Amino acid sequence: MSGHPEPRIRAGAPFVIGIAGWKNSGKTTMAERLIAEFARRGLRVASVKHAHHDFQVDDGPTDSARHRRAGAQQVAIVSSARWAIVRELRDAPEPSLEGVVAKLDPADIVVVEGYKRAPIPKLEVRRTASAGKEPLADTDPTVLAIAADFPISDARLPVFDLDAIAAIADFILEKAGLS
Numbered sequence: 675m676s677g678h679p680e681p682r683i684r685a686g687a688p689f690v691i692g693i694a695g696w697k698n699s700g701k702t703t704m705a706e707r708l709i710a711e712f713a714r715r716g717l718r719v720a721s722v723k724h725a726h727h728d729f730q731v732d733d734g735p736t737d738s739a740r741h742r743r744a745g746a747q748q749v750a751i752v753s754s755a756r757w758a759i760v761r762e763l764r765d766a767p768e769p770s771l772e773g774v775v776a777k778l779d780p781a782d783i784v785v786v787e788g789y790k791r792a793p794i795p796k797l798e799v800r801r802t803a804s805a806g807k808e809p810l811a812d813t814d815p816t817v818l819a820i821a822a823d824f825p826i827s828d829a830r831l832p833v834f835d836l837d838a839i840a841a842i843a844d845f846i847l848e849k850a851g852l853s
Contacts, residue, residue, distance in 0.1 A: 688720065688781040689850035690771075694790045694817065695799035696807040700836060704799045704821060705787045711843040712783055717852065720781040722774055724788030731760050782852060795849060797821055797842065819845055 693705045705721065712719045732739045738751045742760060749760045771792050775784055786794065790810065798810045800822040811817040811831055819832040821842055826833045834842050847853040 687775060688718075688778075688784045689846075689852065690775060690784045690786055690794050691846050691850070692786045692789055692792060692794045692796035692816075693799060694796040694810055694814075695801075696804040696810075699799045699801045699804045700823075701787050701799050704797070704836070704842075705785050707839045708843060708846070709785050711839050712785075712847075715843070715847075717782040718780065719783055719785065720775075720778045721785045721787070722771065722778075722789075724771075724786075726788070731758065783846075783850060792816075797846065799836070800824070800826070801836070818849055 691708075693701045693708070695701050705723075709719050709721060730739075732742065732749070732751060738749045738760070741749045742762060747762050747764070751758050751760070771786065771789050771794070778784065786792070791814075793816055796810070796814070796817045798814075798817045798820045800809065800820060802824050805824065809820075811820055811829065817831060819834060819842070820826060820829055821834045821836050821838070823836045832845060834845070844853065
């Protein structure tokens with residue numbers, strides 16, 4: 675499609691779809707529901723969530739948090755149920771979305787939340803609670819469709835009801851070439 679970015683971040687990479695919107699637009703709920711729908715359909719799904727603040731994955735009196743606070747740049751936490759690697763950036767720059775996606779295990783689709791300005795295909799989420807904000811689709815050519823809890827009559831893109839998860843998933847998978 676002319677004017678839209680390539681759907682994959684790098685050759686052979688999973689399809690990356692961003693869930694974009696202003697605060698209180700329902701991004702997390704939409705991401706959660708789409709991830710569940712894609713997984714229900716048998717796809718391998720990964721997600722990336724950007725946080726705009728200092729967050730703690732493992733804090734308090736745990737041994738792994740103590741290792742991190744002692745100065746370990748990376749701490750692997752492993753159990754019979756899951757494992758994770760926490761990497762402290764210290765003074766290093768925040769990794770790019772492309773760099774993060776490249777480190778993920780193989781997946782069919784990656785659902786990204788919180789990279790509103792990233793040059794990736796996006797679903798814009800709009801709720802009445804955040805309706806006073808400027809629509810992203812008006813200035814961002816990477817927005818492929820809009821999901822809203824109110825009618826939108828002047829959109830140049832497909833518009834879905836926020837609860838039409840199966841239809842939204844169908845649309846995204848068609849764009850990804852995974853339908």
